[in-house]
Amino acid sequence: xxxxxxxxxxxxxxxxxxxxxxxxxxxxxxxxxxxxxxxxxxxxxxxxxxxxxxxxxxxxxxxxxxxxxxxxxxxxxxxxxxxxxxxxxxxxxxxxxxxxxxxxxxxxxxxxxxxxxxxxxxxxxxxxxxxxxxxxxxxxxxxxxxxxxxxxxxxxxxxxxxxxxxxxxxxxxxxxxxxxxxxxxxxxxxxxxxxxxxxxxxxxxxxxxxxxxxxxxxxxxxxxxxxxxxxxxxxxxxxxxxxxxxxxxxxxxxxxxxxxxxxxxxxxxxxxxxxxxxxxxxxxxxxxxxxxxxxxxxxxxxxxxxxxxxxxxxxxxxxxxxxxxxxxxxxxxxxxxxxxxxxxxxxxxxxxxxxxxxxxxxxxxxxxxxxxxxxxxxxxxxxxxxxxxxxxxxxxxxxxxxxxxxxxxxxxxxxxxxxxxxxxxxxxxxxxxxxxxxxxxxxxxxxxxxxxxxxxxxxxxxxxxxxxxxxxxxxxxxxxxxxxxxxxxxxxxxxxxxxxxxxxxxxxxxxxxxxxxxxxxxxxxxxxxxxxxxxxxxxxxxxxxxxxxxxxxxxxxxxxxxxxxxxxxxxxxxxxxxxxxxxxxxxxxxxxxxxxxxxxxxxxxxxxxxxxxxxxxxxxxxxxxxxxxxxxxxxxxxxxxxxxxxxxxxxxxxxxxxxxxxxxxxxxxxxxxxxxxxxxxxxxxxxxxxx
Numbered sequence: 001x002x003x004x005x006x007x008x009x010x011x012x013x014x015x016x017x018x019x020x021x022x023x024x025x026x027x028x029x030x031x032x033x034x035x036x037x038x039x040x041x042x043x044x045x046x047x048x049x050x051x052x053x054x055x056x057x058x059x060x061x062x063x064x065x066x067x068x069x070x071x072x073x074x075x076x077x078x079x080x081x082x083x084x085x086x087x088x089x090x091x092x093x094x095x096x097x098x099x100x101x102x103x104x105x106x107x108x109x110x111x112x113x114x115x116x117x118x119x120x121x122x123x124x125x126x127x128x129x130x131x132x133x134x135x136x137x138x139x140x141x142x143x144x145x146x147x148x149x150x151x152x153x154x155x156x157x158x159x160x161x162x163x164x165x166x167x168x169x170x171x172x173x174x175x176x177x178x179x180x181x182x183x184x185x186x187x188x189x190x191x192x193x194x195x196x197x198x199x200x201x202x203x204x205x206x207x208x209x210x211x212x213x214x215x216x217x218x219x220x221x222x223x224x225x226x227x228x229x230x231x232x233x234x235x236x237x238x239x240x241x242x243x244x245x246x247x248x249x250x251x252x253x254x255x256x257x258x259x260x261x262x263x264x265x266x267x268x269x270x271x272x273x274x275x276x277x278x279x280x281x282x283x284x285x286x287x288x289x290x291x292x293x294x295x296x297x298x299x300x301x302x303x304x305x306x307x308x309x310x311x312x313x314x315x316x317x318x319x320x321x322x323x324x325x326x327x328x329x330x331x332x333x334x335x336x337x338x339x340x341x342x343x344x345x346x347x348x349x350x351x352x353x354x355x356x357x358x359x360x361x362x363x364x365x366x367x368x369x370x371x372x373x374x375x376x377x378x379x380x381x382x383x384x385x386x387x388x389x390x391x392x393x394x395x396x397x398x399x400x401x402x403x404x405x406x407x408x409x410x411x412x413x414x415x416x417x418x419x420x421x422x423x424x425x426x427x428x429x430x431x432x433x434x435x436x437x438x439x440x441x442x443x444x445x446x447x448x449x450x451x452x453x454x455x456x457x458x459x460x461x462x463x464x465x466x467x468x469x470x471x472x473x474x475x476x477x478x479x480x481x482x483x484x485x486x487x488x489x490x491x492x493x494x495x496x497x498x499x500x501x502x503x504x505x506x507x508x509x510x511x512x513x514x515x516x517x518x519x520x521x522x523x524x525x526x527x528x529x530x531x532x533x534x535x536x537x538x539x540x541x542x543x544x545x546x547x548x549x550x551x552x553x554x555x556x557x558x559x560x561x562x563x564x565x566x567x568x569x570x571x572x573x574x575x576x577x578x579x580x581x582x583x584x585x586x587x588x589x590x591x592x593x594x595x596x597x598x599x600x601x602x603x604x605x606x607x608x609x610x611x612x613x614x615x616x617x618x619x620x621x622x623x624x625x626x627x628x629x630x631x632x633x634x635x636x637x638x639x640x641x642x643x644x645x646x647x648x649x650x651x652x653x654x655x656x657x658x659x660x661x662x663x664x665x666x667x668x669x670x671x672x673x674x675x676x677x678x679x680x681x682x683x684x685x686x687x688x689x690x691x
Contacts, residue, residue, distance in 0.1 A: 011105075013118035013169060020114060024090065030128025032086040036079050037131060039063070039155060039535035042072035044372070047154045048563055049570075051577035059435075061085065084284070090124070097168055104172045119167050127160035144151050148466075149461035155470045158559030162331045162473055164433050166552040191296060193305055200281040200309050203567055204318045208273035208325045210586040215595060215613050215647065217269070219626065222324040223616030225256050226269040230619055232257070233264065242626040249420035252411045255335075256328040269326070269616055276330050280318055283512075284308050284332035286341040290519035293344055295546050300522060303550040304515070307557035312564050313468055313502035314511050319566050321503035323648075329508040332361035336368065336512035343376075355400075363411035366404040367489040368509045373401030375485050412438060430496045445495075452495075460501070461494040467502045468514055471560035473552040478521035486513035518553065525549040534590035591646050601671060601681055602640050609634045614644040614679070627660070634660050641668065641682040655680055 015023070038044045039061070045054050051072065058065065063077030088233035094117055102113035137145035172437055211217050219227075224240040228247060232238050238257075247253070257277055284305040291301035307316060317330040358365045376397030379391050391425050413653055416425050424437050433455065434444040445452055476483050489509055493499045498508035525545035561570055572578040599617065602608060608618045609625040618624035625635050629644075634641055641660060645652055655661055661668050661682055668682040 011115060011119075013114045015118045015121070017114060020041065020117040020121055023119055023125055026122035027121060027128045029083070029092045030131055031090075031124065032079070032083040033131045034128055034153070034157075036077060036082045039077050039082070039567065040075050042074050044153060046072060047151055049572045049578055050575050052565070052575045053571065066114070066315075094120075101171055113441040116168070116171065119171065120164055123160050123164035123167060126163070127157055130156045144457065144459045149464050151459070151463055152466065154563045155466055158556055159470050159473060160558050162552045162555035165555050166548060169551055170548060178491045183395050187289070187292075189288060190302065190604065192302055193284055196306060196309055197278075197281040197284055197677050200284075201278045204280075205274040207319060207586065208277065211271050211319075211323060211325055212270055212273065212616070214324055214585065214587075214589050214592045215617070215644070216585060216650075217325050217616060218323070218612045219615035219619075220612055220628075222326045222620065223269050224677060225326055225328060226263075226272055226616070227619045228256065228622075229260055229263045229272075233260065239336040241623050245421065246419050249416060249423075250426060252360065252363045252415055253328055255331045255357070256361075258496060267620070269619070272326050275340060276326055277318055279334055280314060281309065283314070283337050286334065286337035287515050287519070289341050290337070290344060291522055291550075293341075294519045294523040295526075295550075297546070297550075300546055300550040303554045304518060304522065307472060307518075307554045308515055310554075310557040310561045310565075310569070311511070311515075311653075312557075313390060313507060314563050315561075315565065315567070316503055317505055317508055317511075318503060327505040327508075329362055329364075329505045332365055332508050333511050335361065336365065336509060337515065340512060340516045343372075347669050353619050359407065363408060363416075364489065364506075365509055366408035366411070367492060368485065368513060369484045370401045370404035370408070371488050372398070373404060375481060378481075383494065391580065405481045427496075430498055432497065434495070455495050457489065458494075458500075464494065464500050464502065464507075465490065467472075467560075468507070471557055472514065472518050473556040474551065475521040475525065475549050475553050476517035477648055478524040478549075479517040479519075482517035483513065484518055485516075522546045522553075567578060590676075591644075591678050594678040597641060598679050598681055602642075606639045607635075607637050608640045608642060609638040610642040611644045611647060611650065613647040614642055618642070639684050641684075643680040643682075644678075645680060646678055652680075658682070 013020070038048070039054060039058055040063075041218075045051070047124065048054070054075075055065070058075050058077055059076050061081040062642050063081075065073040067074055097116040097120070098109060098113035101107065101116055101343075102109045105112065107115070130149065133145065134149040139392050185564050203544040208217075212223075217223055219240075220242060223240050227240040230236075231240070238248065238254075243250060256272070259272060261634055262275065263271060287303045287308045291304040292298060295301060317327060317333065319325055320327075325587075335354050335358040339351055339358060342348075342350035342354060345670065355369060359369070374397065376404060377394035378397075380393035380397060383390060383393070385393075412425055417423060428436065428438055428441065431441045433451070434441040434448075486509070493506055493510075496506065498504075523546060525548070547672055563571060566572055566580040568574075568582075570580075572580040575581055576583070595614065595617065598614075602621070604620060605622050607623040607625070608621050609620055610626040612626070612628050615624060615626060622638070625638055627634060627641060641658070643652055643658055644650060652658060655670050658680065661670070667685055669685050671681045673684055674678065
């Protein structure tokens with residue numbers, strides 16, 4: 001990492017005037033090529049989630065949209081216009097930065113100009129090298145690498161921009177010698193963390209509430225969890241009627257039952273949304289303490305906690321890419337972080353308690369706990385002690401690993417099949433390339449290494465890992481041992497045909513491991529900086545590497561959040577072409593207002609079948625069945641069928657499009673429409689009694 005400043009030596013330019021100007025010119029040229037490609041090719045532009053901004057830039061640069069393809073519109077943009085704009089932008093930030101540095105550091109303008117250009121040119125060149133690497137791998141015919149670079153530009157740009165901005169901050173601030181914050185001071189959670197927790201909870205709790213009020217929260221895998229609580233409190237069992245049996249036949253997932261005391265007071269799905277947002281936000285507290293213990297610096301720990309709250313893979317647990325806003329897996333992140341914080345603090349009772357709580361989130365967490373036990377044992381064996389002492393200290397880790405493996409086996413092979421009437425776990429079908437049953441899948445994994453490698457070594461899997469690590473400026477890689485704890489789960493997700501990204505919920509346990517590794521990585525960055533620091537006046541790395549890493553990590557998380565965040569801090573929220581555009585999702589709609597008329601037609605003691613996004617509003621009725629493409633049949637005891645005509649993914653436009661009504665018109669009566677075509681309500685016909 002380039003170093004701008006040392007606490008004892010004033011920063012000196014890394015390069016002379018000639019080399020600085022050459023690198024800036026080359027970086028400017030390469031960045032112009034990058035922007036020309038990003039604006040022209042729709043496939044590349046789609047990575048930035050900002051189609052309206054792209055179209056505005058194309059118009060300003062004198063370009064025009066061209067032919068349409070499956071990813072959008074390509075464009076013709078004059079390269080000379082892009083290059084001219086890039087030159088102007090480069091000169092502006094170079095001169096403006098030099099002016100600020102001259103004032104802050106009390107140097108001459110030309111000294112500051114050389115200093116700022118010398119340090120920033122390397123990051124500018126790194127950002128522009130994306131187009132060079134993409135050209136090389138394409139020329140060599142490396143299809144996987146080409147696919148990676150095609151879907152990698154915003155991550156690459158965020159990383160390089162984070163280094164560039166961090167360099168400027170470190171040049172501007174007059175750093176004193178690194179101070180050691182005392183342990184009692186670090187042990188107290190500062191008010192700034194509590195404020196950030198409050199801010200995150202309010203923002204995402206409000207967004208989730210608005211989505212629910214607009215009938216945009218699906219029942220499947222989201223509002224169904226509220227039905228679990230309602231049915232359990234009303235003697236209907238731990239189930240949702242979207243499933244045939246008890247929910248334990250799907251997952252050993254009971255953590256959301258802990259919300260029953262609050263739910264008994266506020267019986268609404270909105271309550272679950274606010275609890276989930278608060279729970280995710282509270283994860284910033286153990287993240288802060290993990291970093292504070294490693295770095296003995298309060299503000300570095302605050303930087304890591306801030307990066308956690310901006311971390312897009314974490315926020316996807318709150319609002320996923322398909323707007324599923326509640327998943328119990330979200331509760332596992334703060335619980336696992338609390339367990340890891342207790343482990344670092346050697347608080348064994350707390351460690352055990354939080355681990356058991358994490359296992360209640362989902363059986364998947366055993367895939368984290370088992371390698372965590374191996375890590376504990378390996379760390380004990382690595383210490384300088386007698387053989388007997390090392391073996392004794394490694395025993396708890398070994399036992400923990402064995403217990404986690406046993407629990408996972410019991411869950412997958414005994415408990416879930418028992419509640420599923422002897423059938424295989426439903427997610428075995430996610431690994432269909434390896435077999436149809438868990439035994440067949442494990443056998444093929446062990447005996448077919450070629451098939452295993454073909455599934456692991458894909459561009460999609462590399463991008464999955466990059467989204468987890470690059471958005472934290474690669475800092476977790478500086479603690480490879482801790483990061484390796486997540487490898488078994490990461491490998492399983494890379495083989496899962498629907499989980500190879502951070503857009504849903506499967507990666508939840510990995511979030512805690514990545515930040516646990518990042519906290520130790522901050523400390524290790526400082527140690528590497530001390531070892532790599534060159535003697536004399538030129539410093540290639542910062543004297544306090546943890547300082548540079550903490551700031552860069554915060555900027556990197558902010559950059560990735562800027563491109564992909566679904567809250568007001570992200571471009572998709574403001575982009576009218578995005579599915580997350582605020583006017584489409586959070587402004588009250590006519591469809592939601594008209595539903596009130598439907599609710600008045602059906603008494604709460606009735607049994608209803610309904611399509612997905614309107615299904616949650618019938619959770620408190622006698623029963624509500626799912627009527628969708630997955631379950632196109634209506635149970636015989638359902639008295640009403642409610643069709644959400646204009647809901648997401650709906651292809652129904654007239655009553656005859658409803659399969660049940662078209663196939664059995666004698667069974668259903670279409671009630672008069674008072675919603676102006678927003679909903680169709682059918683009532684079951686009953687046979688007239690014999691005369």
